[in-house]
Amino acid sequence: MKSNTKEKEHSSQISEKVSDSDFRKVAELVKSLAGINLTDGKQELVSARLAKRLRALHLNSIGEYLIFVREQKSQDELVTMLDAISTNLTSFWRESDHFDYVVEKALPKMVQKGQTTIRAWSAGCSTGEEPYGLGMLIHGNLPNPGRFDFKILATDLSTKVLDTAKRGRYGEDRVKSIPPELLNKYMTREKHDGAFIYSVESVIRNLISFNRLNLMESWPMKGPFDLIFCRNVMIYFDKPTQTKLIHRYFDLLRSGGTLFVGHSESLAGIQNPFKYIRPTIYEKP
Numbered sequence: 001m002k003s004n005t006k007e008k009e010h011s012s013q014i015s016e017k018v019s020d021s022d023f024r025k026v027a028e029l030v031k032s033l034a035g036i037n038l039t040d041g042k043q044e045l046v047s048a049r050l051a052k053r054l055r056a057l058h059l060n061s062i063g064e065y066l067i068f069v070r071e072q073k074s075q076d077e078l079v080t081m082l083d084a085i086s087t088n089l090t091s092f093w094r095e096s097d098h099f100d101y102v103v104e105k106a107l108p109k110m111v112q113k114g115q116t117t118i119r120a121w122s123a124g125c126s127t128g129e130e131p132y133g134l135g136m137l138i139h140g141n142l143p144n145p146g147r148f149d150f151k152i153l154a155t156d157l158s159t160k161v162l163d164t165a166k167r168g169r170y171g172e173d174r175v176k177s178i179p180p181e182l183l184n185k186y187m188t189r190e191k192h193d194g195a196f197i198y199s200v201e202s203v204i205r206n207l208i209s210f211n212r213l214n215l216m217e218s219w220p221m222k223g224p225f226d227l228i229f230c231r232n233v234m235i236y237f238d239k240p241t242q243t244k245l246i247h248r249y250f251d252l253l254r255s256g257g258t259l260f261v262g263h264s265e266s267l268a269g270i271q272n273p274f275k276y277i278r279p280t281i282y283e284k285p
């Protein structure tokens with residue numbers, strides 16, 4: 001969350017009012033709704049992230065905010081709260097060895113098998129850099145891409161990041177990590193208020209469907225997926241939640257399909273049926 005000085009002042013005033021019991025209530029709510037594990041010591045983070053919402057609602061403490069949330073008939077405020085709490089840091093070509101693996105191993109294997117349908121899922125896609133990057137990479141490396149039925153499902157808990165993702169517009173700083181040939185091929189540049197803005201071309205946009213999906217709830221899609229990217233998402237979940245999720249991914253993958261997890265995540269210590277390929281890359285046998 002970007003915070004200006006005013007927000008910082010306000011959040012520090014609020015953080016003084018976060019009692020341990022209010023923090024525990026927020027933590028329980030967030031854990032039960034989204035699986036996100038707010039461990040002790042995250043009080044300041046919670047108050048900083050909810051500060052803007054409290055100010056908008058003219059509330060003085062997280063305790064008052066919890067009462068407000070409970071009084072609402074619709075789920076909208078809960079969604080807003082989860083939007084504020086979730087960590088959405090991402091970038092194009094983040095952990096780029098995964099992208100190399102797709103081009104060097106996963107994609108050639110599918111093509112050699114004569115497979116013409118390719119399905120990928122970016123689970124926890126944040127502001128869209130991961131699925132757009134994957135779309136450019138695969139489209140740019142398929143021999144005769146028009147011959148393939150290739151689609152990417154991109155989902156996230158946060159409606160706020162999904163709005164940004166759907167726009168598909170990024171500042172110059174954000175696109176620097178995209179390989180130049182793919183940037184030139186799949187993004188258009190225009191000047192806006194003195195700065196360059198890059199927009200994802202429709203040939204890539206049309207491959208991707210963005211949807212809100214809470215990974216803790218039931219999933220409407222049936223698969224099978226060839227590639228599942230769930231990177232830097234499970235890090236916020238506890239081990240039992242991670243274990244369940246990994247088995248659900250296994251069920252949705254095609255045999256020979258690949259699961260990618262973030263570099264600070266691993267399936268080590270989690271009983272699972274995957275074949276280990278290399279750290280953070282796993283295959284369904």
Ligand SMILES: C[S@@+](CC[C@H](N)C(=O)[O-])C[C@H]1O[C@@H](n2cnc3c(N)ncnc32)[C@H](O)[C@@H]1O
Binds near residue numbers: 035087127130155215
């Ligand atoms: C740090 S971002 C990772 C983005 C991208 N995968 C990457 O590695 O760059 C984590 C994302 O997971 C989402 N997330 C957290 N809990 C979730 C849940 N229960 N269901 C779906 N998405 C969730 C957050 O909203 C956030 O956008």
